[in-house]
Amino acid sequence: MPPLQRRLFYVLHSSSTALKNAFFSSRHHHLFTLSRFSTATVPNPSSAPPFLLQYLINSCGLSSGDAAEAAKHIAHLKSPSNPDSVLRFLKQSGFTDANIRKLVSLHPRVLCSKVEKTLSPKFVALLDMGFPEAEMVQLVSSVPRTIQIHDPRPKIEFWRSLFGTQENLLKALKRNPYLISCNVGKRILPNVSLLRDCGIPDCRIGKMVLNSPRFITMNLDSLKVVIERAEELGVPRSSGMFWQALSAVLCSSRTAVDAKFRLLKSLGWSESEIASAVSKTPKLLHFSEKRIRAKMDFLTKEAGLELSYVAFHPVLLMCSLERRLIPRNHVLRILKSKELPEGGRDFFPAIALTEENFLKKFVLPNEKKIPGLSEAYMAACTGKVPIACKF
Numbered sequence: 001m002p003p004l005q006r007r008l009f010y011v012l013h014s015s016s017t018a019l020k021n022a023f024f025s026s027r028h029h030h031l032f033t034l035s036r037f038s039t040a041t042v043p044n045p046s047s048a049p050p051f052l053l054q055y056l057i058n059s060c061g062l063s064s065g066d067a068a069e070a071a072k073h074i075a076h077l078k079s080p081s082n083p084d085s086v087l088r089f090l091k092q093s094g095f096t097d098a099n100i101r102k103l104v105s106l107h108p109r110v111l112c113s114k115v116e117k118t119l120s121p122k123f124v125a126l127l128d129m130g131f132p133e134a135e136m137v138q139l140v141s142s143v144p145r146t147i148q149i150h151d152p153r154p155k156i157e158f159w160r161s162l163f164g165t166q167e168n169l170l171k172a173l174k175r176n177p178y179l180i181s182c183n184v185g186k187r188i189l190p191n192v193s194l195l196r197d198c199g200i201p202d203c204r205i206g207k208m209v210l211n212s213p214r215f216i217t218m219n220l221d222s223l224k225v226v227i228e229r230a231e232e233l234g235v236p237r238s239s240g241m242f243w244q245a246l247s248a249v250l251c252s253s254r255t256a257v258d259a260k261f262r263l264l265k266s267l268g269w270s271e272s273e274i275a276s277a278v279s280k281t282p283k284l285l286h287f288s289e290k291r292i293r294a295k296m297d298f299l300t301k302e303a304g305l306e307l308s309y310v311a312f313h314p315v316l317l318m319c320s321l322e323r324r325l326i327p328r329n330h331v332l333r334i335l336k337s338k339e340l341p342e343g344g345r346d347f348f349p350a351i352a353l354t355e356e357n358f359l360k361k362f363v364l365p366n367e368k369k370i371p372g373l374s375e376a377y378m379a380a381c382t383g384k385v386p387i388a389c390k391f
Helices: 003-012 026-031 050-058 064-071 081-092 097-106 108-112 115-128 133-142 153-163 166-175 184-197 202-211 220-232 242-251 254-266 271-280 282-286 289-302 307-312 314-318 321-337 347-352 355-366 373-381
Strands: none
Touching: 050 064, 064 097, 081 097, 081 108, 081 115, 097 108, 097 133, 115 133, 133 166, 153 166, 153 184, 153 202, 166 202, 184 202, 184 220, 202 242, 220 242, 242 254, 242 282, 254 271, 254 282, 254 289, 271 282, 271 307, 271 314, 282 314, 289 307, 289 314, 289 321, 307 314, 314 347, 321 347, 321 355, 321 373, 347 355, 355 373
């Protein structure tokens, strides 16, 4: 038996059958379904016993403000007996003071939980699902809904299969805790089925949820509208880039998308070039006007590329100006100035290479002909070489 589970059994002094009882009343469920606190059902803070504020501050580590807020939700407590047992259980389950402070701040009523009937079965279930102690603590303290719902296992297994890794699961639940309590059958599966019908595989759906955690919980009609907006960008559902187009419109309003189209047109692109570029690289719509202008300015003025060339290779606008475009252009200019063949190569293929392959193809073979070329490239990568500097 893992060490943490042995500690759980030791602390509880309970039989194995007691661990199978999952207690979670409907009253608790309604208090914490959609929001952190439900002000319509909490007791009057003035009715909180005198010891409570000091207990939350001294024993749980809350600030005076957080303690006053938390006290509203547990004002019915008359003694520290149950909270003491909860805190003792949490500490012996691997929770640090910071974890406890976070959990109590997000979910004060955890102090009212029965350790034997509620907390222990939930913790044992998470351990049985393969969560190491540290990850279980991180999950519970960041997403208290995990121990508020009756049985978290089916939902956790569903989301874990969609996200692919436990790391992604934890990240997504932190960004949108509602994922653990929403109705998967009625709310999530219809949306997932629609996305699959659009040719988007589960691994891509998982990445989209990570980037925009709330979109998967929207109602089906709203998701259909978003899909229609993505198609309006000129990216058909059959395209492997459709998921990027969908992500772009999820993160941008129609007004913002229209503004990006106007920006690209003002930079000299034709409507057909804009449509082609966006269909190839929908992520372009995520970029700010400042970043787009800076890269276009560099590519046309410093690298000497035609507007039509950039429009045909819009991925260039996705590359880092400081870490890729400027340093590699610097090397190409040096090679060209020395009249070496590599200096006359097409710009885009040189930029598209991985770092390792760029070094192998353009830098290392020319070290003997141009001593210091590697150092010049490394310096450019750290921003130490001016754009217009000549070797």
